[in-house]
Amino acid sequence: MSKQAATPALAVNVRELLKQPGAHKHVVQRGPVPDLATPVAWVEPEAEVTVDAEVESVVEGLLVTGQVHVMAKLECARCLRVVDQEQLVDVRELFALDPRDADDDCYAVLRDDRIPLDAMARDAIVLAFPAAPLCRPDCAGLCQQCGADRNLTDCGHQQGEIDPRWAALADLDPDDSRSGQTSEQRHVTRLEE
Ligand SMILES: [Zn+2]
Ligand SMILES: [Zn+2]
Numbered sequence: 001m002s003k004q005a006a007t008p009a010l011a012v013n014v015r016e017l018l019k020q021p022g023a024h025k026h027v028v029q030r031g032p033v034p035d036l037a038t039p040v041a042w043v044e045p046e047a048e049v050t051v052d053a054e055v056e057s058v059v060e061g062l063l064v065t066g067q068v069h070v071m072a073k074l075e076c077a078r079c080l081r082v083v084d085q086e087q088l089v090d091v092r093e094l095f096a097l098d099p100r101d102a103d104d105d106c107y108a109v110l111r112d113d114r115i116p117l118d119a120m121a122r123d124a125i126v127l128a129f130p131a132a133p134l135c136r137p138d139c140a141g142l143c144q145q146c147g148a149d150r151n152l153t154d155c156g157h158q159q160g161e162i163d164p165r166w167a168a169l170a171d172l173d174p175d176d177s178r179s180g181q182t183s184e185q186r187h188v189t190r191l192e193e
Contacts, residue, residue, distance in 0.1 A: 010118035017057040024056040041129035074133035078141030
């Protein structure tokens with residue numbers, strides 16, 4: 001997993017579009033995008049992200065409209081099983097010609113006339129990751145008393161009502177909420193351990 005290219009795999013040259021307002025081209029770029037992870041969802045380092053999009057030259061810069069696709073791993077919030085799930089995310093993003101115009105809402109064309117589609121792909125995928133993934137909509141989860149996977153066995157214990165939207169919170173270490181860390185920081189801590 002160490003073959004990290006010096007140039008981002010998903011950067012695409014748009015020099016010919018910059019000289020022709022109104023011009024557009026279709027691009028399909030495929031490659032690894034590092035650091036795609038939340039505490040409950042991630043992309044394996046060797047998995048390739050595909051960006052399939054139309055790049056259009058507009059007054060403010062370049063408008064990229066299309067889809068980002070990747071196979072992700074999700075940890076079920078109820079039974080903790082890890083499942084593969086395809087992520088297909090629609091994108092419509094502006095890449096500003098002047099880097100000073102780039103902010104939270106927009107990216108910038110690189111100095112060598114390429115656009116960093118990897119940055120766009122990373123943001124789109126991480127935002128699309130569910131906060132509380134489920135292995136399947138009717139996952140029975142783990143027994144609250146003995147921890148048995150209730151999809152596999154019936155341990156016979158009575159379960160209290162638990163709102164699935166809050167199930168993920170039950171897994172959080174109380175220490176984390178006291179320290180006020182964001183989920184991103186929590187993940188970094190995990191990687192360093
Ligand atoms: Zn599950
Ligand atoms: Zn039980």
